[in-house]
Amino acid sequence: MARLKTAVLISGRGSNMLALAEAARDPAYPAEIALVLSNRPAAAGLDSARALGIEALAIAHKEYPDRAAFDRAVSAALKARGIELVALAGFMRILTPGFIADWRGRMLNIHPSLLPKYPGLDTHARAIAAGDREAGCTVHVVTEELDDGPIVAQARVPLEPSDTAQTLAARVLVAEHGLYPQALALHAQALLTSGNRGQEPSPTPSPRA
Protein backbone atom coordinates (compact mmCIF):
# COMPACT_ATOMS: atom_id res chain seq x y z
CA MET A 1 0.00 0.00 0.00
CA ALA A 2 1.27 3.46 -0.95
CA ARG A 3 2.40 5.74 1.85
CA LEU A 4 3.47 9.36 1.58
CA LYS A 5 6.94 10.17 2.88
CA THR A 6 6.23 12.66 5.62
CA ALA A 7 8.40 15.04 7.65
CA VAL A 8 7.28 16.40 11.01
CA LEU A 9 8.69 19.83 11.89
CA ILE A 10 8.99 20.61 15.59
CA SER A 11 10.60 23.11 17.95
CA GLY A 12 10.12 21.49 21.34
CA ARG A 13 8.71 18.53 23.19
CA GLY A 14 7.14 16.88 20.15
CA SER A 15 4.12 15.18 21.70
CA ASN A 16 2.07 15.66 18.53
CA MET A 17 4.96 14.24 16.52
CA LEU A 18 4.86 11.16 18.74
CA ALA A 19 1.12 10.79 18.18
CA LEU A 20 1.72 10.88 14.42
CA ALA A 21 4.62 8.42 14.66
CA GLU A 22 2.47 6.05 16.73
CA ALA A 23 -0.36 6.14 14.17
CA ALA A 24 2.09 5.64 11.31
CA ARG A 25 3.33 2.37 12.83
CA ASP A 26 0.24 0.82 11.24
CA PRO A 27 1.31 -0.29 7.75
CA ALA A 28 -2.16 0.70 6.50
CA TYR A 29 -1.66 4.33 7.57
CA PRO A 30 -1.26 6.42 4.39
CA ALA A 31 1.79 8.35 5.62
CA GLU A 32 5.15 7.19 6.94
CA ILE A 33 7.15 9.46 9.23
CA ALA A 34 10.48 9.56 7.44
CA LEU A 35 12.03 12.59 9.14
CA VAL A 36 11.67 14.76 12.22
CA LEU A 37 13.29 18.17 11.81
CA SER A 38 13.76 20.90 14.41
CA ASN A 39 15.01 24.47 14.21
CA ARG A 40 16.16 24.03 17.82
CA PRO A 41 18.94 21.47 18.26
CA ALA A 42 17.96 20.98 21.93
CA ALA A 43 14.34 20.07 21.14
CA ALA A 44 13.36 17.07 23.25
CA GLY A 45 11.36 15.69 20.35
CA LEU A 46 14.54 14.99 18.37
CA ASP A 47 15.69 12.46 20.98
CA SER A 48 12.21 10.91 21.11
CA ALA A 49 12.25 10.48 17.33
CA ARG A 50 15.71 8.91 17.36
CA ALA A 51 14.59 6.48 20.04
CA LEU A 52 11.88 5.32 17.61
CA GLY A 53 14.42 4.86 14.83
CA ILE A 54 13.22 7.91 12.89
CA GLU A 55 15.82 10.18 11.32
CA ALA A 56 16.06 13.34 13.44
CA LEU A 57 17.69 16.43 12.01
CA ALA A 58 18.41 19.84 13.55
CA ILE A 59 18.78 22.88 11.31
CA ALA A 60 19.43 25.78 13.67
CA HIS A 61 17.76 28.94 12.40
CA LYS A 62 20.32 31.02 14.30
CA GLU A 63 23.01 29.84 11.92
CA TYR A 64 21.34 31.44 8.91
CA PRO A 65 21.52 35.13 7.99
CA ASP A 66 17.78 35.52 7.45
CA ARG A 67 14.45 33.71 7.34
CA ALA A 68 14.63 33.01 3.62
CA ALA A 69 18.06 31.35 3.87
CA PHE A 70 16.88 29.15 6.75
CA ASP A 71 13.71 28.19 4.89
CA ARG A 72 15.70 27.31 1.76
CA ALA A 73 17.95 25.03 3.82
CA VAL A 74 14.93 23.28 5.36
CA SER A 75 13.21 22.86 2.00
CA ALA A 76 16.41 21.47 0.47
CA ALA A 77 16.79 18.95 3.32
CA LEU A 78 13.20 17.80 2.85
CA LYS A 79 13.54 17.48 -0.92
CA ALA A 80 16.87 15.64 -0.61
CA ARG A 81 15.00 12.95 1.34
CA GLY A 82 12.09 12.69 -1.08
CA ILE A 83 9.62 14.13 1.41
CA GLU A 84 6.11 14.43 -0.03
CA LEU A 85 4.11 15.80 2.89
CA VAL A 86 5.03 18.14 5.77
CA ALA A 87 3.34 18.22 9.18
CA LEU A 88 4.07 21.26 11.36
CA ALA A 89 3.73 20.26 15.01
CA GLY A 90 4.72 23.03 17.36
CA PHE A 91 7.19 24.46 14.81
CA MET A 92 7.67 27.98 16.14
CA ARG A 93 8.83 29.74 12.99
CA ILE A 94 7.08 32.17 10.67
CA LEU A 95 7.46 30.66 7.19
CA THR A 96 8.44 32.65 4.12
CA PRO A 97 6.20 32.73 1.02
CA GLY A 98 8.89 30.78 -0.88
CA PHE A 99 8.77 27.89 1.58
CA ILE A 100 4.97 27.86 1.59
CA ALA A 101 4.94 27.83 -2.22
CA ASP A 102 7.35 24.87 -2.25
CA TRP A 103 4.92 22.82 -0.15
CA ARG A 104 1.59 24.24 -1.25
CA GLY A 105 -1.24 21.81 -0.58
CA ARG A 106 1.23 19.42 1.05
CA MET A 107 1.82 21.09 4.42
CA LEU A 108 -0.46 20.86 7.45
CA ASN A 109 -0.34 22.63 10.81
CA ILE A 110 -2.04 21.98 14.14
CA HIS A 111 -3.21 24.97 16.13
CA PRO A 112 -4.64 24.81 19.67
CA SER A 113 -7.85 26.77 19.08
CA LEU A 114 -11.04 26.50 17.09
CA LEU A 115 -9.84 28.56 14.14
CA PRO A 116 -10.68 31.13 12.91
CA LYS A 117 -10.78 32.04 16.60
CA TYR A 118 -7.47 32.92 18.23
CA PRO A 119 -4.73 32.57 15.65
CA GLY A 120 -1.24 33.24 17.04
CA LEU A 121 -0.08 32.72 20.62
CA ASP A 122 -1.81 32.50 24.04
CA THR A 123 -4.90 30.89 22.58
CA HIS A 124 -6.04 29.29 25.86
CA ALA A 125 -5.82 32.47 27.92
CA ARG A 126 -7.70 34.33 25.19
CA ALA A 127 -10.49 31.73 25.09
CA ILE A 128 -10.86 31.94 28.89
CA ALA A 129 -10.80 35.76 28.88
CA ALA A 130 -13.52 35.78 26.21
CA GLY A 131 -15.79 33.63 28.42
CA ASP A 132 -15.97 30.85 25.82
CA ARG A 133 -17.75 27.66 26.84
CA GLU A 134 -15.78 25.44 24.49
CA ALA A 135 -12.29 25.29 23.10
CA GLY A 136 -10.47 22.89 20.83
CA CYS A 137 -7.90 22.48 18.13
CA THR A 138 -7.66 22.69 14.36
CA VAL A 139 -5.60 21.02 11.66
CA HIS A 140 -5.39 23.16 8.54
CA VAL A 141 -3.53 23.40 5.27
CA VAL A 142 -0.77 26.01 5.51
CA THR A 143 -1.18 29.14 3.41
CA GLU A 144 0.53 32.54 3.52
CA GLU A 145 -1.68 33.78 6.37
CA LEU A 146 -0.62 32.74 9.88
CA ASP A 147 -2.87 29.99 11.29
CA ASP A 148 -5.18 30.27 8.31
CA GLY A 149 -5.88 28.07 5.30
CA PRO A 150 -8.46 25.38 4.55
CA ILE A 151 -9.51 23.44 7.64
CA VAL A 152 -8.98 19.68 7.42
CA ALA A 153 -10.46 18.78 10.82
CA GLN A 154 -11.34 20.20 14.24
CA ALA A 155 -11.91 18.71 17.67
CA ARG A 156 -13.85 20.43 20.46
CA VAL A 157 -13.40 20.20 24.21
CA PRO A 158 -15.48 21.78 26.99
CA LEU A 159 -14.07 24.87 28.68
CA GLU A 160 -14.86 24.64 32.40
CA PRO A 161 -15.37 27.74 34.59
CA SER A 162 -12.50 26.55 36.80
CA ASP A 163 -10.05 26.22 33.89
CA THR A 164 -6.72 28.00 33.84
CA ALA A 165 -4.67 28.33 30.67
CA GLN A 166 -2.65 25.34 31.92
CA THR A 167 -5.57 22.99 32.61
CA LEU A 168 -7.22 23.95 29.33
CA ALA A 169 -3.97 23.45 27.39
CA ALA A 170 -3.63 19.96 28.87
CA ARG A 171 -7.20 19.03 27.86
CA VAL A 172 -6.77 20.46 24.35
CA LEU A 173 -3.45 18.65 23.95
CA VAL A 174 -5.15 15.29 24.50
CA ALA A 175 -7.61 16.24 21.76
CA GLU A 176 -4.71 17.28 19.50
CA HIS A 177 -3.14 13.85 19.85
CA GLY A 178 -6.38 12.26 18.64
CA LEU A 179 -7.05 14.79 15.89
CA TYR A 180 -3.71 15.17 14.13
CA PRO A 181 -3.26 11.51 13.14
CA GLN A 182 -6.81 11.46 11.72
CA ALA A 183 -6.36 14.71 9.83
CA LEU A 184 -2.97 13.77 8.41
CA ALA A 185 -4.41 10.45 7.22
CA LEU A 186 -7.34 12.23 5.55
CA HIS A 187 -5.06 14.62 3.74
CA ALA A 188 -2.48 11.99 2.76
CA GLN A 189 -5.22 9.70 1.47
CA ALA A 190 -6.72 12.55 -0.58
CA LEU A 191 -3.33 13.26 -2.15
CA LEU A 192 -2.76 9.59 -2.90
CA THR A 193 -6.24 9.16 -4.36
CA SER A 194 -5.82 12.18 -6.61
CA GLY A 195 -2.55 10.71 -7.83
CA ASN A 196 -0.75 13.79 -6.57
CA ARG A 197 2.41 12.69 -4.81
CA GLY A 198 3.98 16.09 -4.78
CA GLN A 199 4.43 17.92 -8.01
CA GLU A 200 1.14 19.78 -8.34
CA PRO A 201 -1.15 21.25 -5.74
CA SER A 202 -4.43 19.42 -5.38
CA PRO A 203 -7.81 20.34 -3.98
CA THR A 204 -8.03 19.87 -0.25
CA PRO A 205 -10.93 18.12 1.41
CA SER A 206 -12.49 20.04 4.26
CA PRO A 207 -14.43 17.62 6.43
CA ARG A 208 -14.74 18.63 10.06
CA ALA A 209 -14.25 16.13 12.83
Ligand code: GRF
Ligand atom coordinates in the same frame (compact mmCIF):
# COMPACT_ATOMS: atom_id res chain seq x y z
C1 GRF B 1 0.70 22.15 20.52
O1 GRF B 1 -0.24 22.65 21.43
C2 GRF B 1 0.41 22.65 19.13
O2 GRF B 1 -0.95 22.79 18.87
C3 GRF B 1 1.05 24.01 19.14
O3 GRF B 1 2.25 23.83 19.86
C4 GRF B 1 2.09 22.74 20.76
C5 GRF B 1 3.18 21.76 20.44
O4 GRF B 1 3.25 20.71 21.39
N1 GRF B 1 1.21 24.50 17.80
P1 GRF B 1 4.12 19.41 21.09
O5 GRF B 1 5.55 19.89 20.77
O6 GRF B 1 3.50 18.71 19.93
O7 GRF B 1 4.09 18.61 22.34
